[in-house]
Amino acid sequence: MKTCRVPWWSKHNMFRKKHVLSIGFILVLGALAVFSFKQTGPAQARLESSRDRTIHGRVISKYGPVENARVRVAGTETYALTDKQGRFELPTGQFTGEKLWVTAGKEGWFNNALAANPSGPMKDIFLYPIYLNDHPQYRFISPKTCARCHVKLTRYWDQSKMAHTTSNPKVLDMYYGTDALKRKNVAPGYKLDNPDSGGNCVTCHAPSVAASSPQIKDLKTALWSARTEWDGISCDFCHKIRKVLADKTRPSGRAPILERQTPVKGSSILVFGPYDDVVVPPMAASYSPVMDQGLFCSVCHSHSKKLANSKTWDPGKVYTASEWKGFGLQDNTYLPIQSTYQEWKQWQDQLPPDDANKGKKCQDCHMSWRKKMLPYDNYVVDGQAREMWGTYRSPKNIRPHHFDGGTEIQLKTALSMEIEGKITGNRLNINVFITNTNGGHWVPTGETMRSVMLLLKAVDSNQKPLKMIKGSVLPKWAGTGKIEKGNYAGRPGAMFARVLEDDNGNLNVPFWRATTIAADTRVRPKTTVTLEYVFALDDPEDEPTVEARLIYRPVIKTLAKKKNWVAEDILITSSMW
Known part of the structure; x- marks a missing residue:
């Protein structure tokens, strides 16, 4: 049988063909792999698609498009602003579900909302303007009405001093010249010095009555007036403020511009607030940016x-040129009595844009959460109202209405203190550093009867007091008498306060008697006060100790004694050397 032999060159050629085919096959597989890698699978395609989802639409009114309206999914932090044609595009990739509640709000307009699909076009959101038609005869609503829905918020508010400014016993004692035992003719008293004048206390201590019945000046008349809805500053009063403007006729130099309206039909309550996404039947809500600004607090x-x-x-004897300018007073015929707002604003104006404290405002400290409030709330309404209309929010976007100020919590975070010492021969040199670490205003601020004291106690190893040979001592109005009862006059230390003086040289007088400011040693924001003291040592080898205490006193000792007030000191911090 004849066999056919394949030539050697032919075998080699076949091997080359197989090799080429193998390489080609590998290249094809590689190409397919690369192609497959670039293609998204169904799950990834859905993920990328959801990330890119947006809702787009318009905000309009009967006058045409509404520009610069804030549009958001209710309760979220991200919002979009409408353009000149009222158009907006709102990212919605993070949301799941079939429908979203899209809200729109703008200052001067009622908030409104519509349900929308998670992506694509939506129907026009229609806004209605708030016509400026303030009704002075309006009857402010009792906070009890607000408490039906805002249970926790009103509970916080009711425990604050803000809620009871008209009935505050100390305020009434200072106004009428009485004391805690209800005895009359206990000076000082505004009405004792000015029997024919009602003053302007109601402007801030009974603002709803001052707005509704401007002829009422007397505090007790305001307290028992039929136009009074509460014994202090009520929810409805503050939430009727749509704007704050300059007004030289008022004690603060600023006036709240109210919009008091009652609906023709239904029971909706017109309220201004910091939310542009509140759209619920009980309230005709309107976004008001001033509610979340320091300017709002400047009214009082x-x-x-x-x-x-x-x-x-x-x-010039008390303040630097920039501090005096910061008070914003016309000239030196004006006396700054309380200047909390100006102190804060001056501090903010001086901060560079990249400072971490830039933009920090009153509400951030005095309407913030406390540990004792845990767990923090995610709603501003409670009970059945939450079931029907509640909007879930981050706690950082909710302001608990406790208006905390002058309390132990606030004071301990506002001021800090350090002490250092050195023995040189028979001298003990002590330096005390007091820093306003977190106060956005001077500390203490507000009412001039408040003060902060540094109290030093230096003793040797046998607890014998050391003689001070250099340094300041506490003034007479720190209290004379037993130290156990809080009387520290003449002891090593320093006082931080705004001290009002009258024409006769009397210090710590009430504002209506004051004609000058004797001193203002309060601690400015983010500044450190350094105080130096030197004590004599009998034995240079001894081991003395120094205790420094920083104490907040809500009422000057001499005044508290006259008025029989209970006003407990608060220890801010202490340090030993």
Whole structure:
């Protein structure tokens, strides 16, 4: 049988063909792999698609498109602003579900909302303007009405001093010249010095009555007036403020512009607030940015006095040129009594844009959460109202209405203190550093009866007091008498306060008697006060100790004694050397 032999060159050629085919097959597989890698699978395609989802639409009114309206999914932090044509595009990739509640709000307009699909076009959101038609005869609503839905918020508020400014016993004692035992003719008292004048206390201590019945000036008349809805500053009063404007006729130099309206039909309550996404039947809500600004607080947390008979005083003896300018007073015929707002604003204006404290405002500290409030809330309404209309929010976007100020919690976070010492021969040198670490205003601030004291106690190893040979001592109004009862006059230390003085040289007088400011040693924001003391040592080899205490006193000792008030000191911090 004849066999056919394949030539050697032919075998080699076949091997080359197989090799080429193998390489080609591998390249094809590689190409397919690369192609497959670039293609998204169904799950990844859905993920990328959801990330890119947006809702787009318009905000309009009967006057045409509404520009710069804030549009968001209710309760979220991200919002979009409408353009000149009222158009917006809102990212919705993070949401799941069939429908979203899309809201729109703008200052001067009622908030509104529509349900929308998670992506694509939606129907126009229609906004209605708030017509400026304030009704002075409006009857402010009792906080009890607000408490039906806002249970926790009103509970916080009711425990604050803000809720009871008209009935505050100390305020009434200072106004009428009484004491805690209800005895009359216990000076000082505004009505004792000015029997024919009602003053302007109701402007801030009974603001709803001052707005509704401006003829009422007397505090007790305001307290028992039929136009009074509460014994202090109520929910409805603050939430009727749509704007704050300058007004030189008021003690603070600023006035709240109210919009008091009652609906023709139904029971909706017109309210202004910091939310642009509140759209619920009980309230006709309107977004008001001033509600979340320091300017809102300036209506009452500021007070200046025009001196009588064009009398002047010398601010340069107490304040730097920039501090005096920051008070914003017309000239030196005006006396700054309370300047909390100006202190904060001056501090903010001086901060560079990249400072971490830039933009920090009153509400951030005085309407913030406390550990004792845990667990923090995610709703501003409770009970059945939450079931029907509640909007889930981050706690950082909810302001608990406790208006905390001058409390142990606030004070301990506001001021810090350090102490250092060195023995040189028979001398003990002590330096104390007091820093306003977190106060956005001067500390203490507000009412001038408040003070902060540094109290030093230096003793040798046998607990014998050391003689101070250099340094300041506490003034007479720190209290004379037994130290166990909080009387520290003449002891090593320092006082931080704004001290009002009258024409007779009397210190710590009430504002209506004041004609000048004797001193203002309060601690400015983010500044450190350094105090130096030197004590004599009998034995240079001894081991002395120094205790420094920083104490907040809500009422000057001499005044508290006159008025029989219970006003407990608060220990801010202490340090040993």
